[in-house]
Amino acid sequence: MLGAPGWLSQLRSLLSAGRGHTFTINCSGFDRYGVDPAAFQAVFDRKAFRPVVNYSIPTRVNISFTMSAIVEVDAQLQLMTSFLWLNVIWYNPFIRWNPEECGGIRKISIAAKNLWLPDIFIEEFMDVDQTATGLMAYVNSEGLIKYDKPMKVVSICNLDIFYFPFDEQNCTLTFSSFIYTVENVVLGMEKKVQEISNTSQNLIRSKGEWVLLGIHQRMMKMTVGTNQYDQIIFYVAIRRKPSLYxxxxxxxxxxxxxxxxxxxxxxxxxxxxxxxxxxxxxxxxxxxxxxxxxxxxxxxxxxxxxxxxxxxxxxxxxxxxxxxxxxxxxxxxxxxxxxxxxxxxxxxxxxxxxxxxxxxxxxxxxxxxxxxxxxxxxxxxxxxxxxxxxxxxxxxxxxxxxxxxxxxxxxxxxxxxxxxxxxxxxxxxxxxxxxxxxxxxxxxxxxxxxx
The missing domain is CATH 1.20.58 (Methane Monooxygenase Hydroxylase; Chain G, domain 1)
Known part of the structure; x- marks a missing residue:
């Protein structure tokens, strides 16, 4: 185990390793012999740190999701259970290669456990995260990382059942970072909210008791003490199918x-x-x-x-x-x-x-x-x-x-x-x-x- 001086020296070396103008990975032979793990070892060693050249510049993380099903809306517990496909995209400047030297390979998949992952969570989440382990992330030759994961989201929702069974509910899904403030991570939208809404409506149209009316979005910052955290709030409007009742x-x-x-x-x-x-x-x-x-x-x-x-x-x-x-x-x-x-x-x-x-x-x-x-x-x-x-x-x-x-x-x-x-x-x-x-x-x- 490294002592304090050894740990600090290693941190300095990792942060100063990329002070050059390019961080090109040697990908020769990828098209003939497969991906060489040694070519990415330096990147894997950096996974504990936010991948930036200048640490004063925040990392922009773009998020989007697709709601594939509304499983249950519990009026007694005030909970909504849904399935989401969460898409998180960010840039890693230390992963870059020349596709022409790699037989035209422009995108590869890497185990997510070997990469730095932004700690994006849903504030209304009321259950243990049951996301499957061993997921993969796609990385292109420019260092753009796309990480997709399925989620069963049990979120708290303030339900008004006065108009049951002709009721409409408006639930919120607030995406934010748990650790990083706005000085470190800035959130953005990968897709337009209208595209997210249309795709989700097409998937949910014939499933279950609820109909998705639309999804709207608002950007805001949450202040906790002297720290500020970036947030994206999605308003999910749903309506119950009253024919059964x-x-x-x-x-x-x-x-x-x-x-x-x-x-x-x-x-x-x-x-x-x-x-x-x-x-x-x-x-x-x-x-x-x-x-x-x-x-x-x-x-x-x-x-x-x-x-x-x-x-x-x-x-x-x-x-x-x-x-x-x-x-x-x-x-x-x-x-x-x-x-x-x-x-x-x-x-x-x-x-x-x-x-x-x-x-x-x-x-x-x-x-x-x-x-x-x-x-x-x-x-x-x-x-x-x-x-x-x-x-x-x-x-x-x-x-x-x-x-x-x-x-x-x-x-x-x-x-x-x-x-x-x-x-x-x-x-x-x-x-x-x-x-x-x-x-x-x-x-x-x-x-x-x-x-």
Whole structure:
């Protein structure tokens, strides 16, 4: 092992070895006997040092990459996993030969471990670099070195899943040097960013769940204490393919809500409306449990609000059916006296449609009440009165009592009809409010998705 004086003397000799005007490698015989390792031994000995003639001049390192695939975007961990082909190009003045003396050889491959490599890294990188070892670098006769390496990049990305599954994300890949400041290494672009974007889009177009929208780039310098580091920031815009989630989530949910709305056309007196709505509500809950794995594990996306809204609409629809059924049951068992304001409101709503009977006249003139057949009532109240009145009149010997009893039964029947009509009016009104709220809510969600 060299001591301090020996190490310094070797450093001086390596730095002063190239003070001439040319650093030509003797490549005679390369075309006949292959590359002679001894011809590059002086270059290999310098790999620990930045390859420059004047150490005060920074080395320009040009970088570019091709994104070949977007493997996964983890919303819970806020990570994007992608595959990159990283291209790094720089100039080594100590590698140069005359192609005419080497049988026309203008480019050779050299093991990257034998060369000085710039320590370019991605600041957002969140995993161990799994780049394969033993990679090669291409060197041309002018000393230009091109080093390509494949990378699986697990980078942190600030994801906004509110618009899931119609979301667009903007992730950054910041390339910088870990050791060398701007006095030593200056970063540049090997290709135009538009060319990088177009090539990557052509490769990713038919792969995976995400579509690459474009790549943009910005140069900047990062200051750490008194040191400055060159940086190139690439903005990677991606968009999720929503077809899977539209078919498996939005369409079935929309069908169930539409069927729930159409169930209002079942007769209010039907005993099947409430069980039908309860079955739909149960089926929708099972649907949400089955599709829960497709939703993001964190955050509150807009689609979750949409599902909660659909579930709320179904619950409100069931409550409306329960309320209407209660009114009809009340009308057929013990109908209370209808308040005057409610009677006037009912006349206002029903008279244009001619669906509300007028009040019975004295002596039942012109009154022809229609018997109301409802679930749980075998005979209308009017028929019961007609059967019992003749028996009471014969026993009491009061012929006039039959007319009075019949008038009372007619008034009761009219009250039943009023409450039944009120139940129908309320059912229609609540149905229209339900449709208005449903249309407004769905349109609002669609507008938010499109913004």
């Amino acid at each position: 539209v078919i498996n989530l939005l369409v079935p949910s929309g069908f169930l809500v539409a069927i729930d709305a159409l169930s209002f056309y079942l007769p209010a007196e039907s005993e099947n409306r409430a069980p039908f709505k309860m079955t739909l509500l149960l089926g929708y809950n099972v649907f949400l449990l089955m599709m829960n794995d497709l939703l993001p594990a964190t955050g509150t996306p807009l689609i979750s609000i949409y599902f909660a809204l659909c579930l709320s609409l179904m619950v409100v629809s069931l409550l409306e059916t329960i309320f209407t059924t209660y009114l009809l049951h009340l009308a057929t068992t013990q109908p209370p006296p209808m308040p005057q304001w409610l009677h006037s409101l009912l006349l206002y709503w029903a008279s244009p449609r001619k669906c509300c009977p007028t009040a019975p006249q004295k002596g039942n003139k012109g009154l022809s009440p229609t018997p109301t057949h409802l679930p749980g009532v075998k005979e209308p109240v009017e028929l019961v009165g007609k059967v019992s009145c003749p028996i009471e009149s014969e026993l009491n010997g009061c012929p006039g009592s039959a007319g009075t009893q019949q008038e009372e039964e007619a008034q009761k029947q009219h009250l039943v009809d009023l409450w039944v009509k009120f139940s129908h009016v309320m059912d229609t009104l609540l149905f229209r409010l339900y449709l208005l709220f449903m249309a407004t809510s769905i349109i609002t969600v669609i507008v938010l998705w499109n913004t």
